[in-house]
Amino acid sequence: MKVVILKDAAEVAAYGAEIFKKQLLKKPDSVLGLATGSTPVALYNELIKLNQRGDISFKQVKSFNLDEYLGLEGDHPQSYRYFMNDKLFNHVDIDKAQTQVPPGNAEDPVAACQVYEQAISDAGGIDIQLLGIGRNGHIGFNEPSSSLASRTRVKTLTKATIDDNARFFAEGEYQPHLSITMGIGTILESKKVVLLATGESKAEAIKATVEGPLTAACPASALQMHKDAVLIIDEAAASELSDPEFFKHIEQENQKLEDKLAR
Numbered sequence: 001m002k003v004v005i006l007k008d009a010a011e012v013a014a015y016g017a018e019i020f021k022k023q024l025l026k027k028p029d030s031v032l033g034l035a036t037g038s039t040p041v042a043l044y045n046e047l048i049k050l051n052q053r054g055d056i057s058f059k060q061v062k063s064f065n066l067d068e069y070l071g072l073e074g075d076h077p078q079s080y081r082y083f084m085n086d087k088l089f090n091h092v093d094i095d096k097a098q099t100q101v102p103p104g105n106a107e108d109p110v111a112a113c114q115v116y117e118q119a120i121s122d123a124g125g126i127d128i129q130l131l132g133i134g135r136n137g138h139i140g141f142n143e144p145s146s147s148l149a150s151r152t153r154v155k156t157l158t159k160a161t162i163d164d165n166a167r168f169f170a171e172g173e174y175q176p177h178l179s180i181t182m183g184i185g186t187i188l189e190s191k192k193v194v195l196l197a198t199g200e201s202k203a204e205a206i207k208a209t210v211e212g213p214l215t216a217a218c219p220a221s222a223l224q225m226h227k228d229a230v231l232i233i234d235e236a237a238a239s240e241l242s243d244p245e246f247f248k249h250i251e252q253e254n255q256k257l258e259d260k261l262a263r
């Protein structure tokens with residue numbers, strides 16, 4: 001796993017956006033795996049700027065989001081469908097019919113999960129999957145104890161996750177305790193994975209993800225098994241790592257190599 005440590009959230013967003021830009025330039029009809037939460041918003045803002053400047057296009061893109069609250073309609077302001085429209089899709093040249101978010105209003109959620117898996121596979125699989133991380137190491141809504149081989153399914157949220165996400169809901173407003181989420185096995189099948197983490201509250205989860213052990217107790221540790229996963233994190237999120245200097249050194253060496261190859 002590659003770990004890139006940068007100064008702050010703005011640098012993390014810019015670095016992540018550059019990876020997506022390269023991906024879209026290389027393959028304009030990429031299948032993107034997208035994430036919600038507050039962390040990716042700055043990256044989405046960068047992508048919107050790049051799109052509006054004409055540097056990248058989403059016209060041929062298909063996208064699949066990681067997860068959705070079960071029990072919320074897509075037009076509910078706290079649904080992840082609403083979030084994606086609001087934070088990205090409404091501002092770029094993407095064909096919304098080609099964007100998929102698990103259906104939070106499905107009458108038969110179990111069947112809907114299978115349909116979602118099939119749609120990913122019919123699209124040829126995900127080229128690049130964006131991830132955030134929960135304080136407890138969850139990715140998507142794969143909470144601790146999730147099978148590392150899991151597929152898209154209905155998941156019950158932990159109290160920690162419900163509490164962390166309560167800030168988005170008004171007081172007294174119904175907050176779902178269930179979700180539909182891509183599984184860890186689904187995520188691991190993406191050709192490339194980009195995980196963003198910023199802030200001290202993510203430092204423990206990042207330590208567990210990078211230094212292991214590989215365990216369902218920290219779902220993100222499964223990324224150790226992925227051949228092309230990059231963690232882009234700020235100094236605060238890196239603060240619990242045993243040897244952050246080592247990762248900075250690797251990045252400098254990689255940069256030198258890239259510069260040399262570009263000449």
Ligand SMILES: N[C@@H]1[C@@H](O)[C@H](O)[C@@H](COP(=O)(O)O)O[C@@H]1O
Nearest residue numbers: 036037038039132133134140141
């Ligand atoms: N399901 C989402 C995750 O995909 C996200 O990574 C996490 C962290 O969110 P934030 O970036 O706001 O800390 O929140 C939610 O639980």
